[in-house]
Amino acid sequence: MGQLSSIEIKHFKEVREENNFTQSDFAELLGIKNSTADIERGRTKLSGKVVAELLRQFGINPLWLFGQSGQKYLQLSKGDVSPKVITVDSSDNENMVMVNQRAAAGYPHNVQDVEWYQQLPAFDIPLPEFRNATYRGFQIEGDSMLPNYYPNEWVLAKAVPDLDQANNNKVYVVVLQDSVLVKKLQKLPDVSKVLLISLNEEYFPIEVNINEIQELWQVNSKLTFNLDNPSESGLFRELKQSMEDLKRELKSFKKQA
Template identity: 60%
Template sequence: MKSQLPIEAQRFKKIREELRHTQLSFAELLNIGATTADIERGKTKITGKIVMELMAQFNINPLWLYGKSYEKNIDTSRGDVSPKIVTINPTGEESILLVNQKAAAGYPNNIHDMGWYQTLPAFNIPLPEYRNASYRGFQVEGDSMLPNLKPNEWVLGRAVPSILEATDSKIYIVVLRDSVLVKKLQKIPNNPHLVKLVSLNDQYMPIDIKVNDIQELWHVNSKLTFGVDDPSENSLLRQLQQSMDDLKGQISSLK
């Protein structure tokens, strides 16, 4: 019985045929060797370099290529923030990459480099909530999202294809051109070119970001916590916070 071709191989062939290229001419155009035959037969995997070329030359959406989106083309006028590379495990399933704090520092500059992505740890979650979508994990740095997210915790984000699909006041992983931030996102009325990034910790001021400076956007919908606080510790922290609030009130009354 003939095995089913991977969807990315089928769609790669579809792109070539729609552009009316031969396997030879398409390979030359993408600078990937003598022919695209092995890719279309499913014998050779599509590399990050090929995905980048398809995006750059034909605005092909990587999520569509791997069957994760109905949108075939990236519309730059709509504020595309979809993943620039997706990774597939040996069984053909998309992997969830983990980006720790150190890796996050280099993430924006390596966003098109498949070789760099392959150095990151990856895993899969066999739950229905994590199917039919692209997910990525990032480690929280700093205390700007306290009390909801603690330093060094991990958040899992679902890929957002366009800034238009982002929802106000939800938490996102925002990949800028020089940094990766975890913030609440708020759209600015009557200004589609800017968004406001808000911290949960009120010690940090909101910042305005140009939409064009956002490379990728991941909606945070779960987190990984590797320590469970003892209930008595939580109670002690609440009592300490209450005592501090009472002390502030007493000081204010003396002024």
Template identity: 75%
Template sequence: MAAPSIEIKHFKEVREENNLTQAEFAKILGIKNSTADIERGRTKLSGKIVAELLSQFNINPLWVFGESGQKYLKVGHADVMPKVITLNPEEDSENILMVNQKAAAGYPHNVQDVEWYNQLPGFNLPLPEFRNASYRGFQVEGDSMLPNYSPGDWVMAKGIGSMQDVTNNRVYVVVMYDSVLIKKVQKLPDPSKILLLSFNEEYLPIEVKVTDIQELWQVNSKLTFNLDNPSQSGLFQQLQQSMEELKEELQAFKAHRKENS
């Protein structure tokens, strides 16, 4: 019998620490009957259940999946850290998921749904700039960030743990509850609010409540392609092909080093 996964171990740990039976735990989390099937590995841990662990017990979603040593999150403070990360079992490292314009429309509503992320392509970049943090790629939509970011460009961004980690006037991917925005962030005297700015002066600043933000990703690089034929699918296929070629080159390099070691 296979050993239980880290998320199942942590799930059971929360129940036992709170001295709850499987039936009692299930009732709190909105699960029918019992949590027995989850603890036996027969039923997957859904995004909804992970969200309930956060809501009911202040459990950090990243801790559940073994990607953070911080077990609890402070309720009442804005939690803007990534809600879900995925791992590449072959490389034993975290994937960089790519969120194109179409996927971005559903991203805010599925931000804690582990299974939903399986539809997104994931890559590994063997570069020092993409180590020791969670990274995600987002495709730029619209012209509000011209001339710095054009429609169809991709931004690569690092997950932010809290508003204290935000650097004033840097560009961020701001995941609201109804939209995904790429904006320059400016802090305000009132810490409960921030200002979102566009590079395109035709767009007015947007003031938002920090509690209305689900995730924040700090942009640190971008990918730009030939826009002579700017179809969304074409750009995404180019990106996917480039990433696959890079992955193949890395694997060949590793194999060569192994042969000569």
């Protein structure tokens, strides 16, 4: 039987009392058997299904519920880049949805479609680093984030509730209106815009309006399948240096001609 922390109990009870529900009425509303008494005593785990219902019916931020954010309510307004859908497994535990390259093409257009998420693979990672927060996996496409992130690798990213909590020069999965990008983020003096930067210097930075950002996920780990080639990043740097040398030689040759 799972145990709740004091902050989860406090916040859960706060939502119930603010909305003037009895324990039994609140339980019925959230799809809980009998009463919320065991949850409020810390005897019963706060399931992913209950967390999802609190978000859907009351706009309660899951990150606030677990003490990870000071923002209690989620509103689809300027600056809100929190997840629009949270999925749970058959045991009502929140799980991690994996968005591959093909699914990423449709992700921006289905960001609030609960049924669409059900077709995507999802699982739970039983590690402390992945507890008490919402995570999602995204597959890398293209070479714009070389040499740190290679095509077909997966990044595992933590939900960011609003842009105020985003940090400069961290890598994020940025869900725009028509695309999903993995980029380093930099805030600008004009607070209505941010700069998205590729690690591969062959790509120019992209300036976007913050109202174009639907969701933001901070990358904190990755799944790689290049373990059989540990020197690949070094090889990439060598190739890049060779290309620069070749460019200089060509320029010198043109001047002599």
